[in-house]
Amino acid sequence: MPAAITPQPPLRGVKAAIVDLDGTMLDTVLDIHAAINLMRADLHLGPTPVTQIRDMIGKGSEKLVRDVLALDLGAAEVEQRFEQAFDAYQRHYAAINGNHSTHYPDVAAGLQALQDDGLRLACVTNKPIGLARPLLEQKGLSHFFDVIYGGDSLEKKKPHPMPLLQVCEDFALAPQQVVAIGDSSNDAQAARAAGCPVLTVPYGYNHGESIHETDSDGIVDTLLHAAKLIRLHNSATN
Numbered sequence: 001m002p003a004a005i006t007p008q009p010p011l012r013g014v015k016a017a018i019v020d021l022d023g024t025m026l027d028t029v030l031d032i033h034a035a036i037n038l039m040r041a042d043l044h045l046g047p048t049p050v051t052q053i054r055d056m057i058g059k060g061s062e063k064l065v066r067d068v069l070a071l072d073l074g075a076a077e078v079e080q081r082f083e084q085a086f087d088a089y090q091r092h093y094a095a096i097n098g099n100h101s102t103h104y105p106d107v108a109a110g111l112q113a114l115q116d117d118g119l120r121l122a123c124v125t126n127k128p129i130g131l132a133r134p135l136l137e138q139k140g141l142s143h144f145f146d147v148i149y150g151g152d153s154l155e156k157k158k159p160h161p162m163p164l165l166q167v168c169e170d171f172a173l174a175p176q177q178v179v180a181i182g183d184s185s186n187d188a189q190a191a192r193a194a195g196c197p198v199l200t201v202p203y204g205y206n207h208g209e210s211i212h213e214t215d216s217d218g219i220v221d222t223l224l225h226a227a228k229l230i231r232l233h234n235s236a237t238n
Protein backbone atom coordinates (compact mmCIF):
# COMPACT_ATOMS: atom_id res chain seq x y z
CA MET A 1 0.00 0.00 0.00
CA PRO A 2 1.50 3.40 -0.89
CA ALA A 3 2.42 5.59 2.09
CA ALA A 4 -0.16 8.25 2.92
CA ILE A 5 0.86 11.59 1.48
CA THR A 6 0.80 14.28 4.16
CA PRO A 7 0.13 17.77 2.80
CA GLN A 8 3.20 20.02 3.00
CA PRO A 9 2.61 23.10 5.13
CA PRO A 10 3.23 25.99 2.73
CA LEU A 11 5.91 27.55 4.98
CA ARG A 12 8.08 24.43 5.17
CA GLY A 13 11.49 24.94 3.59
CA VAL A 14 11.14 28.71 3.19
CA LYS A 15 14.56 30.35 2.64
CA ALA A 16 13.70 33.95 1.84
CA ALA A 17 10.99 36.54 2.48
CA ILE A 18 9.61 39.30 0.29
CA VAL A 19 8.26 42.07 2.50
CA ASP A 20 5.82 44.78 1.40
CA LEU A 21 6.44 48.37 2.51
CA ASP A 22 3.33 50.60 2.85
CA GLY A 23 0.93 49.17 5.40
CA THR A 24 3.27 46.29 6.33
CA MET A 25 6.52 47.84 7.59
CA LEU A 26 5.62 51.51 7.74
CA ASP A 27 2.40 53.40 8.35
CA THR A 28 2.83 55.93 5.54
CA VAL A 29 -0.74 57.10 5.06
CA LEU A 30 -0.11 60.53 6.60
CA ASP A 31 2.80 61.25 4.22
CA ILE A 32 0.75 60.08 1.24
CA HIS A 33 -2.27 62.11 2.39
CA ALA A 34 -0.17 65.26 2.89
CA ALA A 35 1.45 64.95 -0.56
CA ILE A 36 -1.92 64.29 -2.22
CA ASN A 37 -3.48 67.39 -0.67
CA LEU A 38 -0.49 69.56 -1.63
CA MET A 39 -0.90 68.27 -5.19
CA ARG A 40 -4.64 68.96 -5.10
CA ALA A 41 -4.02 72.51 -3.87
CA ASP A 42 -1.68 73.07 -6.86
CA LEU A 43 -4.56 72.02 -9.11
CA HIS A 44 -7.02 74.25 -7.21
CA LEU A 45 -8.87 71.26 -5.76
CA GLY A 46 -9.96 71.08 -2.11
CA PRO A 47 -8.41 68.68 0.43
CA THR A 48 -9.60 65.06 0.77
CA PRO A 49 -9.93 63.25 4.13
CA VAL A 50 -7.27 60.75 5.17
CA THR A 51 -9.83 57.93 5.41
CA GLN A 52 -10.56 58.28 1.70
CA ILE A 53 -6.85 58.13 0.79
CA ARG A 54 -6.19 55.11 3.04
CA ASP A 55 -8.53 52.91 0.98
CA MET A 56 -6.87 53.98 -2.28
CA ILE A 57 -3.33 52.92 -1.30
CA GLY A 58 -1.71 49.79 -2.68
CA LYS A 59 -1.91 49.83 -6.46
CA GLY A 60 0.92 52.29 -7.08
CA SER A 61 1.18 56.08 -7.30
CA GLU A 62 -0.18 56.44 -10.85
CA LYS A 63 -3.46 54.74 -9.94
CA LEU A 64 -3.67 56.66 -6.66
CA VAL A 65 -3.29 60.03 -8.42
CA ARG A 66 -5.84 59.05 -11.11
CA ASP A 67 -8.34 57.88 -8.47
CA VAL A 68 -7.87 61.08 -6.46
CA LEU A 69 -8.43 63.26 -9.54
CA ALA A 70 -11.50 61.21 -10.45
CA LEU A 71 -13.14 62.33 -7.18
CA ASP A 72 -13.73 65.69 -8.89
CA LEU A 73 -13.05 65.30 -12.60
CA GLY A 74 -14.43 63.28 -15.50
CA ALA A 75 -12.33 60.63 -17.25
CA ALA A 76 -11.09 62.89 -20.06
CA GLU A 77 -10.04 65.68 -17.69
CA VAL A 78 -8.29 63.19 -15.41
CA GLU A 79 -6.10 62.13 -18.33
CA GLN A 80 -5.57 65.75 -19.38
CA ARG A 81 -4.31 66.79 -15.96
CA PHE A 82 -2.65 63.54 -14.94
CA GLU A 83 0.92 64.41 -15.88
CA GLN A 84 0.89 67.72 -14.02
CA ALA A 85 -0.75 66.07 -11.00
CA PHE A 86 1.65 63.12 -10.96
CA ASP A 87 4.72 65.38 -11.17
CA ALA A 88 3.36 67.58 -8.36
CA TYR A 89 2.55 64.55 -6.19
CA GLN A 90 6.04 63.07 -6.59
CA ARG A 91 7.71 66.44 -5.93
CA HIS A 92 5.66 67.13 -2.80
CA TYR A 93 6.08 63.55 -1.57
CA ALA A 94 9.87 63.64 -2.00
CA ALA A 95 10.01 66.85 0.07
CA ILE A 96 8.14 65.35 3.06
CA ASN A 97 8.98 61.64 2.62
CA GLY A 98 9.04 59.97 6.05
CA ASN A 99 8.11 63.05 8.09
CA HIS A 100 4.73 61.63 9.13
CA SER A 101 5.47 57.89 8.82
CA THR A 102 6.05 55.43 11.65
CA HIS A 103 7.11 51.80 12.09
CA TYR A 104 4.45 49.27 12.93
CA PRO A 105 5.23 47.30 16.12
CA ASP A 106 8.10 44.78 15.96
CA VAL A 107 9.09 45.50 12.36
CA ALA A 108 12.85 45.76 12.96
CA ALA A 109 12.71 42.88 15.47
CA GLY A 110 10.83 40.74 12.96
CA LEU A 111 13.25 41.46 10.10
CA GLN A 112 16.17 40.79 12.44
CA ALA A 113 14.65 37.45 13.51
CA LEU A 114 14.09 36.41 9.90
CA GLN A 115 17.66 37.33 9.05
CA ASP A 116 19.04 35.58 12.16
CA ASP A 117 17.23 32.43 10.99
CA GLY A 118 19.16 32.60 7.73
CA LEU A 119 16.43 33.97 5.46
CA ARG A 120 17.38 36.40 2.71
CA LEU A 121 15.15 39.45 2.55
CA ALA A 122 13.74 41.49 -0.33
CA CYS A 123 11.38 44.45 -0.26
CA VAL A 124 8.83 44.61 -3.06
CA THR A 125 6.63 47.71 -2.97
CA ASN A 126 4.39 49.46 -5.47
CA LYS A 127 5.76 52.77 -4.20
CA PRO A 128 8.12 54.37 -6.75
CA ILE A 129 11.70 53.24 -6.07
CA GLY A 130 12.87 56.88 -5.83
CA LEU A 131 10.65 57.29 -2.75
CA ALA A 132 10.95 53.76 -1.33
CA ARG A 133 14.76 53.64 -1.06
CA PRO A 134 15.28 56.91 0.87
CA LEU A 135 12.31 56.08 3.13
CA LEU A 136 13.74 52.66 4.07
CA GLU A 137 17.12 54.30 4.59
CA GLN A 138 15.71 57.06 6.79
CA LYS A 139 13.75 54.58 8.90
CA GLY A 140 16.78 52.35 9.45
CA LEU A 141 15.41 49.38 7.51
CA SER A 142 17.27 49.29 4.19
CA HIS A 143 20.25 47.33 5.53
CA PHE A 144 18.02 44.27 6.02
CA PHE A 145 17.34 43.94 2.29
CA ASP A 146 19.52 42.35 -0.39
CA VAL A 147 17.08 43.54 -3.04
CA ILE A 148 14.53 46.38 -3.19
CA TYR A 149 12.05 46.76 -6.07
CA GLY A 150 9.66 49.69 -6.42
CA GLY A 151 6.49 49.93 -8.49
CA ASP A 152 8.48 51.42 -11.36
CA SER A 153 11.55 49.15 -11.13
CA LEU A 154 10.20 46.50 -13.50
CA GLU A 155 7.74 46.37 -16.37
CA LYS A 156 4.90 45.14 -14.14
CA LYS A 157 3.97 45.81 -10.52
CA LYS A 158 1.91 43.81 -7.98
CA PRO A 159 -0.66 42.19 -8.31
CA HIS A 160 1.38 40.96 -11.30
CA PRO A 161 3.83 38.25 -10.15
CA MET A 162 6.79 39.74 -12.06
CA PRO A 163 8.59 41.49 -9.15
CA LEU A 164 8.19 38.43 -6.91
CA LEU A 165 9.47 36.09 -9.61
CA GLN A 166 12.39 38.46 -10.19
CA VAL A 167 13.35 38.13 -6.51
CA CYS A 168 13.13 34.32 -6.74
CA GLU A 169 15.49 34.49 -9.72
CA ASP A 170 17.83 36.91 -7.93
CA PHE A 171 18.02 34.54 -4.97
CA ALA A 172 18.15 31.41 -7.18
CA LEU A 173 15.22 29.95 -5.21
CA ALA A 174 11.96 28.31 -6.29
CA PRO A 175 8.81 30.38 -5.57
CA GLN A 176 7.73 27.80 -2.95
CA GLN A 177 10.89 28.68 -0.98
CA VAL A 178 10.09 32.41 -0.86
CA VAL A 179 7.29 33.69 1.37
CA ALA A 180 5.59 37.00 0.60
CA ILE A 181 4.42 39.08 3.56
CA GLY A 182 1.99 41.93 2.93
CA ASP A 183 -1.05 43.87 4.06
CA SER A 184 -3.34 43.58 1.08
CA SER A 185 -5.05 41.40 -1.50
CA ASN A 186 -2.64 43.00 -3.98
CA ASP A 187 0.28 41.22 -2.27
CA ALA A 188 -1.67 37.96 -1.93
CA GLN A 189 -2.69 37.91 -5.60
CA ALA A 190 0.91 38.54 -6.70
CA ALA A 191 2.11 35.74 -4.41
CA ARG A 192 -0.51 33.27 -5.59
CA ALA A 193 0.26 34.06 -9.23
CA ALA A 194 4.00 33.59 -8.58
CA GLY A 195 3.48 30.37 -6.60
CA CYS A 196 4.91 31.84 -3.38
CA PRO A 197 3.34 31.17 0.03
CA VAL A 198 1.86 34.30 1.56
CA LEU A 199 1.31 35.69 5.06
CA THR A 200 -0.81 38.77 5.69
CA VAL A 201 -0.85 41.38 8.45
CA PRO A 202 -4.22 42.74 9.62
CA TYR A 203 -3.20 46.34 10.42
CA GLY A 204 -2.42 47.92 7.04
CA TYR A 205 -4.42 49.18 4.07
CA ASN A 206 -6.45 46.54 2.29
CA HIS A 207 -8.52 48.70 -0.05
CA GLY A 208 -11.15 49.10 2.67
CA GLU A 209 -11.68 45.32 2.95
CA SER A 210 -11.11 43.00 5.90
CA ILE A 211 -7.89 40.98 5.61
CA HIS A 212 -9.99 37.92 6.46
CA GLU A 213 -11.49 38.19 2.94
CA THR A 214 -8.01 37.80 1.45
CA ASP A 215 -6.65 34.40 0.40
CA SER A 216 -3.51 33.79 2.48
CA ASP A 217 -1.59 31.02 4.26
CA GLY A 218 -1.92 32.79 7.59
CA ILE A 219 -2.62 36.11 9.27
CA VAL A 220 0.23 37.29 11.50
CA ASP A 221 -0.07 40.12 14.04
CA THR A 222 3.45 41.42 13.40
CA LEU A 223 6.57 40.63 11.35
CA LEU A 224 8.00 39.08 14.53
CA HIS A 225 5.00 36.75 14.65
CA ALA A 226 5.70 35.89 10.98
CA ALA A 227 9.33 35.08 11.84
CA LYS A 228 8.24 32.80 14.71
CA LEU A 229 5.72 30.98 12.51
CA ILE A 230 8.31 30.41 9.76
CA ARG A 231 10.84 29.19 12.35
CA LEU A 232 8.25 26.73 13.71
CA HIS A 233 7.53 25.27 10.25
CA ASN A 234 11.20 25.10 9.31
CA SER A 235 12.21 23.38 12.56
CA ALA A 236 9.47 20.80 11.90
CA THR A 237 11.36 19.87 8.69
CA ASN A 238 14.45 18.74 10.59
Ligand SMILES: O=C(O)COP(=O)(O)O
Nearest residue numbers: 021022058059060125126
Ligand atom coordinates in the same frame (compact mmCIF):
# COMPACT_ATOMS: atom_id res chain seq x y z
O1 LIG B 1 2.43 52.78 -3.10
C1 LIG B 1 1.53 51.92 -3.05
O2 LIG B 1 0.59 51.86 -3.83
C2 LIG B 1 1.57 50.90 -1.94
O3 LIG B 1 2.81 50.31 -1.82
P1 LIG B 1 3.01 48.86 -1.14
O4 LIG B 1 3.11 47.92 -2.32
O5 LIG B 1 4.32 49.04 -0.40
O6 LIG B 1 1.87 48.58 -0.23
Ligand SMILES: [Mg+2]
Nearest residue numbers: 020022023183
Ligand atom coordinates in the same frame (compact mmCIF):
# COMPACT_ATOMS: atom_id res chain seq x y z
MG1 LIG C 1 1.06 47.41 1.26
